[in-house]
Amino acid sequence: MVSMWSFPLLGGAGACYLIGCAVGLILGRWPLWANRFGYGLASLASLAVFLAGVLFLIDPQPQTGILFTTNFQWGLQMSIHLDAISAFFIVLLGLGGIAIGVYAGGYMRHFKQYSKRIPFLVAGFNLFWLAMLGVILANNIFGFLLCWEGMSLVSYLMVSFEHEKLEVRKSGFIYLITTHVGTAFLMGAFALLSANAGGSFSFDAIRAAQNIPAGSMIQSAIFICALIGFGTKAGIMPMHFWLPRAHPVAPGQVSASMSGIMLKMAIYGLLRVVSDLLLGGAAPPLWWGITIIVLGTASALLGALFALVETDLKRLLAFSSIENMGILFVCLGTAFIAQSLALPALTILAFCALLLHSLNHSIFKSLLFMGAGAIQHAAHTTNLEDMGGLIRYMPQTSVFMFIGCLASAGIPPFNGFASEWLMFQSVIGLIGHSQDLGGKIGATIILSALALTAAIATAAFLKVFGVAFLASPRKEKTAQATEAGRAMIRGIAIFAGLAAVLGIGSGAILWIISPVLKALTNAQSVALPVVWALPTGLSNTTLNVFSYVPVAILAPILIILLSWPLLRQYKPIRRVATWACGVKASSNTEYTALAFVKSLQQVFAGVIHEQQLIDTTYTLEPFVIKEQHYQQKREPFLSNSLMLRMKLEITKILDRVLFVQNGSVRLYLGYILLTLVALLIFSR
Amino acid sequence: MAFPLSLLMLLAGAISAFLTLIISRFSRNATFICFIGAAGPIIAAQSAVTLIAQILTQGGQFTFAPFFFADALSALLLGIIAMVSVLVMLYSIPYVLREFHQGHLSISQIGLLYFWSGLLLTTMYFTVLCSSLGVMWVFIEATTLVSVPLVGLTGSKASLEATWKYLMLATVGISFALLGTLILYASAVSQLGEGSNTLDWIFLLKHASDLNPGLVKLAFIFILVGYGTKAGLAPLHTWLPDAHSQAPTPISALLSGALLNCAFYGILRLFLIARITIGVEYPSILLIVFGLFSIGFVIPFIIRQYDLKRLLAYSSVEHMGIIALAIGIGGKLGMYAAALHMVTHALAKSTMFCVTGEVVDRTRTRKIARIAGLSQAAPIVSTLLFISALAIVGAPPMNVFISEWLTVMAMIVQQQYVIAGIFLMLLAILFGAMLARITPMVWGNQPPMLGPSDLSGIYSIVTITADPTTPMLQMQDIPNTNNMNTLSTHIDPPIHAAIIAPTSEKTHHFAILNGMAIGILIPACTALLLLGLWIPQWLSFWIQSASEVLK
Amino acid sequence: MITQFFGIKTIGACILQLALVISLAPLLQGLIKTLKARFQRRIGPPIWQPYTDLAKYWNKLPVASDQASWIFILTPFVVFGAMLFLAVLVPVLGISPLAGWDDLIVMLGVMALARVMSVLAGLDTSSAFGGMGSSREMLVSVLVEPGLLVTLTASAIRAGSTSLSAMSYSALRSQGTFLPASLLTGLAYVFILLAETGRLPVDNPDTHLELTMIHEGMLLEYSGRPLALMHWANWIKQFLLIALFINLFLPWGTTLNTDAFAWVSNSLALTGKFIFAAIGVSVIEMLEPKMRLFLLPRLLMTALLVAVLGMIIPNLFR
Amino acid sequence: MQPVQMVDISAILLLLSTCFLVVNRQLARGIVLLGLQSMLLSFIAVIVAATTGIQEIYIAALLTVIIKGVGATIVLGWVLRSAHTRIETNILSRGLSLAAVVALTFVGYSSVSPDLQVKTLFHTPNSLPIAISMVLxxxxxMITRKKALMTVIGLITIENGLFLFALSTTYGVPQFVELGIFLDVAISILMLGFFAFRINQMFDTLNVDILDELRG
Incomplete structure (x- = not known):
């Protein structure tokens, strides 16, 4: 009965967030203290949240409570509900909050010029986590939507932290609009759901009603609305455009929490609304899964490609988030398809992949964004082309970023690999189970696209680490970088440690997921470790999810044991300059981020448009060149230029429409007369 | 039925109006005039609240006197007018004083402002309290006539233009409404015979099924177009952005928050009759079409808007459209949503106008493009601006969201999925369009401010409360700065701010006025937020009774 | 299963296979080099030249760039260790000692780890050659990885498991029945094998000409023992990939029996198939010129498409 | 001639005078036409009062003569004297204007179906449609004229249409309503005159087309 402690813990956490918010504002005159106490309270609250989730998952007894309610039928009623699905995401939330809170406590010390605004950021941060907690716990439509939009608004305000910059203002605005459009779709979905439950706003009533006929238009409409709504938040293509703008411009801890945690709220929302409320554990129509998986694959592949060619560190990470959300959607789609084809084992495998990758992505992406924030502080840039050699100036950060990059690239033995491995398994399972040719071809294409994605993501993150940390610094200011503060390092270290531990121990934490799987599939019991064998397969070779564990443990042991004799004498006796054909090797000779991916970029030239700007000044035109500047602009297709053109066109049309109100009172009278005459004729 | 005293008390507004007019002829003390002018409407609002309590506790409909009648719907409108008038009148004090000290308003103009606005409030109260539809028409026309001078108060060319358009279009519109009323009367007379109560609302409602459907249909069209012009339904709204942008800011708040609802009240009354006589189908379709058109029509104007107050005026058109739409959709939920939206919009829009007044006053421009960096220069005002903007666009923690959301729910319940889809889409576009105008003013790094900061205002208020020897009335000593004003009209705002930055002594007085304004606006914005999170029992009872009438 | 895994038999098999792979990998490299020279009418190096090379490097003291960080130092160990691990994991003698846990995605992952480390090491010294090698390596790997995964998945689907041993076992069991799909995936595998091991027409392992080198570019700054480890690791990888090819696509001649005769015949068959593969590789190297770098995508995409076709084709003939 | 027929003919005459107003270009003549129209209307009121014996309608007739017939003429004439122009520019040609008038009359007639069962004495076949047509x-x-003056004249035409409607269908509305209406109309005409005067003073013209600063 340890789960009885969950609600008190959560209540305490909520109060703690509120106090943190208040403390941030009250201590406004002393930003440093506001920072320390505000974020400290956030971390503390997150710890409680984490514990609450874990305790619940140890002993999953669904609980419902009412925070407050009005006796007015359509008013706000904030009832909360804790079940396995929410508990899992609560664990994720708590985990993120602990590390990011610790990190953020040290982050703002470098933002001297913004000291007036820091208290607001502290307050916003606490509110943000409270809103996300509310989203997960909400048990009625009103509460959910309020927290959802509150989450969006607060994050918008935090994104606008450095609002002197035009780029920040623009990005923030685009984020705000996009997320609100998404919310509008969610409102549609919820309104339809509620209307089917007799106008009740309670999730319980919706769950109990379950009178939406399978395959009906209403059901499809709800699904599409939810998909668009949550897909926008998740940054799934083609609703992704806000993400690479908003995440990079925010302060480090904000982008870490947005990319790491907030995007997962979309996954939670999809699971809650589609799997739980809409389907109630029943099998979805086949095309839902197919739609999701196609969107996911496209996002994963394109996200990885855009990340590959990006040279701004934070934008690159944002594109990588799109890629990872795509992978999550692939897992979700696979689970849905497996559900509709009645393949329980595959369903469980795919959901397993989904949940594990959610956790893993939130860990390594937060880690990377926090690291990027640290670099931004130290080197005063997020442009990879200006960095280099940071491994010497920021030794600790570089180790953690190394882990983060490898985890993000899906390289063993870090956690990204563990969940991508499950993802590949489930897609391969999909191929194996496809009965018709179309399904097989489709699944195969998806598999190859995902393999390509993984490889491209690897290249992208090698670029990050190789260019930012290795070789020698490319700019003077980079060489003056110093190690990040202790608090920041601690925050990053928590996640780096988790990324390493979960890489090897992913199988071992699957027990956390098993109640969630039970809830998602409506199964009475879920057999873990999952035994998965293809129908045509050999009965004696079975594969289980745990199998990676001994392998992963074995590998480093083997490596160390076998290479120990070699290691003993291994130390370079001499350090000499790098050979560079006789000239002195310097930052001029090393590869740049642009050059590193140039050849790959040309392979995918169809998707990534390239603009070359060559600016030449002559001493004696056109023979003797004095200076030549080369600049390359790369933008993902469907990007800025297209949007700009669209904006111009729309503006032109609108300006034409404005003539309607041209100031002539006679024209206005004409409208009245015309309206009247039209009505008189119409009503005949 | 006993003649309630509170009905007489509603005349307090008119009495104080005449008082201010007289005083402004003799006194030069602007503060005094302001307080007298604001006191009357506030007393009237208090008695309106008493009246509402009486109406609601006695339940249903009742007649006070030969011409007076009220039911829950009137109570709703009474409440809205009272609410808006209290906010506006309180806010008008610092606003008007500041304008006066900066030389934008003269003493006689202040007198006129309070005179006409007191009369406007009184006519509005009586609009919703009269039993005869004919008398109602008279009062609605009267609201036009007394609000026209308010629009033209500043006497500039632009305000004269706005006044002319307002007068012209409202008069034409109102004539149509009169024709509609006459047609209704003709129908009633020929069917039910003549009597002094033939145009009485209860009488008509009782015999609505006996009326001639053809004539009632005709009457409804004329009344919809007529009062619709006054209520600002597109495409009849064209006077509205002009008038609302040219009037002094508190008056804009009054016009947008209360007057539009009063005009809409006229449509509602006839809608209730027409629904019985010609069936619910036809009037509902008309309202839905007008509603959707109003919401959609304003989009380009909001996207390409250059003037802050016009922006809000267009937003009012949109919100009147939402009310019309909700009523057209109908059903228990739809009517509730409409009633709630009247309240939420009135509160949000009047607050927003007042906040805008703060913004305009500190930047001395209404041009959106020229305002930036408010969050640095005036953090509290910018926060209030952002909160009220969120309320206006219906973002979730705010009160307008609830009514818009209930409207969507009503559509879904009535299975109007297409309309719900269009509505949600339009709302999302409007959200973007509106915030695209507001956010650039809030953010940025260019403080174009004039005068003291918000915080010093708050501190000044604290000083005053702590030290009663610094009365507000001291401010009459500040010299009229007309020459500064003439100078400023020719200079760009940022430069302006630099040139005529007030002296420290004056700064203190302005700080007190700014602080007072903020002190009024902070509770208002908090109310927007709180009403979004939690609607108290008495409020929901009030709105629900009104929606029962509509149902 | 756990007890079976840690049983003495399994450990013995592991050690045996490890020893076999480590010791024979340079021999295979020497064989290919010698054969290629012979085909080109040259005398070429002796067949055990790789061993002497290793010995030579082993006794030299290492020198490192002053730009190099711990990545540079660590890389040879990680790369060699990863290959050692693969040497235990991949089935060489029909079935892997770690049968049941030898997942194909784990294999790809460990190979990726090795590659990632060498790419980083190439970038670490701020040498243009290292960067170029790394960049090109990434180009090749991005194109190779999907192909390899799809090729192996085709076998996995047929075997009904993603275990490499199961795949190999299923190929052995079905030997004699000719599958057009196997031909296609086998063809794709050959392309990918050449690209993975850095052979012509993708990379030229014999030159250090900056215009052509990919793999060698990354190793340019290494010397002494680390260089030996890097080379050795590469040869092990080559050996393992060829072994996998033999097991999955050339199952003929190997029996599933476990008696003494079967041991002898299987060993002979395996040796013969390795020699055959070496001859094949050297023939291709003799015939094919080095491809332009930007023509590579075309080649490797073809391989991917062929693999996809091979995956789908069993259905067509069913 | 029967009173009903007289009302009917007067109604048609009213329509005719309105048509004259539409094609008229001289401001002074417009004011005169308006005065005539008001007189005609009060004549109808007198007939109705005499026939039905309702005393209040006499008052209404008197008020019409005073406010619209005399008052409006004087106010408008005062404005006209202060203006520089005498000639109105019509944005439509006479033919087009007439065509529009015909169309509007048609709308007026078609919107009132014959089976409306208005059972009053003076509900002649023409009075009610003409009333609506006059409003339109x-x-x-107001739409086609540029001068503020003509705009006011258009507005008064509307009021006249309303009055015709009230007279012919219901013998007017309840007394207090009627009083209120007259008060409002009087004030609105005064205000229009006043603001037309202000416009003339400020912009030095009666052309309302220059009032287009507020747009968008």
């Missing part, structure tokens, strides 16, 4: 044409005059 009044707006049309």
């Amino acid at each position: 044409i009044g707006v049309f005059i």
